Amino acid sequence: MSNSIITIDNLSKSYRNGRTEKKVLHNISLSVLPGQIIGYIGPNGAGKSTTVKILSGIISDFEGEANVAGYDIRKEPLKVKEHIGYIPENASLYETLTPMEFLQFVGQLHGMDLARIEDKSSKLLGLFDLKQNAHDRMNTFSKGMKQKVLIISGIIHNPDVIFMDEPLDGLDANSVIVVKEILIQLAREGKTIFYSSHIMDVVEKISDRIILINQGVVIADGTYAELSQGKEVNSLEQLFTVLTGKSDHSQRAGDIINILEQ
Numbered sequence: 001m002s003n004s005i006i007t008i009d010n011l012s013k014s015y016r017n018g019r020t021e022k023k024v025l026h027n028i029s030l031s032v033l034p035g036q037i038i039g040y041i042g043p044n045g046a047g048k049s050t051t052v053k054i055l056s057g058i059i060s061d062f063e064g065e066a067n068v069a070g071y072d073i074r075k076e077p078l079k080v081k082e083h084i085g086y087i088p089e090n091a092s093l094y095e096t097l098t099p100m101e102f103l104q105f106v107g108q109l110h111g112m113d114l115a116r117i118e119d120k121s122s123k124l125l126g127l128f129d130l131k132q133n134a135h136d137r138m139n140t141f142s143k144g145m146k147q148k149v150l151i152i153s154g155i156i157h158n159p160d161v162i163f164m165d166e167p168l169d170g171l172d173a174n175s176v177i178v179v180k181e182i183l184i185q186l187a188r189e190g191k192t193i194f195y196s197s198h199i200m201d202v203v204e205k206i207s208d209r210i211i212l213i214n215q216g217v218v219i220a221d222g223t224y225a226e227l228s229q230g231k232e233v234n235s236l237e238q239l240f241t242v243l244t245g246k247s248d249h250s251q252r253a254g255d256i257i258n259i260l261e262q
Contacts, residue, residue: 004067005161005192006032006055011064013050024050026216027064032209034160037183037193039207041200041236043244047216048196052165055194056086069160082110085154089166095139099125099149102138103156110157117156124152128175143170151179161192168199180206204236214244 013025024047032038042048053059055068057077066073069083094102100121107117125131128148138146147170154162162183168176183193183206197203203210204224212220212227220227220243224236233239 003033004031005034005069006030006194007065007067008051008055009065011051011054011062011066013047013054013059013062024216025062028213028216028218030211030218030221032192032194034192035187035190036208037187037206038195039203039210040194040196040213041198041203041210041240042213046213048213049165051213052086052163052194052196056084056163057081058086083160085157085159085162087151087154087162087164087167089169093138093146093149095141095146096137098135098137099130099152100134102149103153106153107156112157120156121152124156128152128178144172144175147171148175155182155186159191161194162186164193164195164197166197167195168197168202176202200235200237200240210236212240212243219243 008028008030011025011028012023014021014023016022024045028047028051040048040051050059054062054066055073057073057080060074060077062074068080071079071083073080094105097105100118103121103125104114104117107121108114122131122134125134128151130145130148133141133145138149141149147167151167154164154167168179171179180202183195187193187208193206195203195207207224209222210220210224210227211218224239227243228239231239231242233242
């Protein structure tokens with residue numbers, strides 16, 4: 001679609017381990033409109049993080065075509081990065097830096113004025129309950145505190161597209177609620193959120209569209225209402241188990257308990 005902000009056409013990716021080659025993405029084609037919140041879900045190893053890393057310009061070796069914000073990710077990766085934010089589950093934070101120093105570094109990479117960076121950083125750190133830690137070395141931080149800094153670094157430059165790969169890992173309940181509301185309000189302003197997570201209740205509540213990938217192939221794409229139509233499910237978690245063919249969780253849990261009691 002010509003007005004899409006993300007387009008993927010026959011995207012494939014393989015990894016080689018010695019003489020063995022494993023294909024993790026199989027000819028995926030997608031189109032995403034501005035202002036959509038995409039919940040990108042799937043089992044471990046399905047290809048979710050690989051997709052996000054390709055679209056973010058982190059992985060450049062792939063087959064097929066991918067365009068973000070009007071730019072070919074293979075030909076103009078730096079142009080793409082000007083328009084996106086990337087919030088991973090784990091990333092190098094240069095932990096000898098303070099949050100303010102790290103955010104200054106990130107902001108300057110995006111061409112922001114230093115005074116503007118410091119002003120926005122101070123306000124955002126305060127809203128994430130980190131203002132008192134703005135000048136502390138991050139090697140003393142908990143995982144949740146580091147994740148808050150990562151989230152701020154992904155949105156401080158007000159990107160058009162935000163890629164999020166398990167962004168809520170380590171956050172306390174109040175911070176999760178704040179992040180959910182941030183995403184909803186950003187989408188209202190026309191920002192596009194590409195959100196990969198295992199936390200199904202969050203995906204169900206915030207997503208305009210859910211894309212389920214399994215073994216490198218998209219097996220479902222639509223709203224929760226569309227995907228659950230005609231199926232006896234009460235939640236995205238239940239729908240996930242039906243669509244991926246993994247509905248024996250209770251049996252597995254019982255087997256584990258039996259082993260423990262032996």
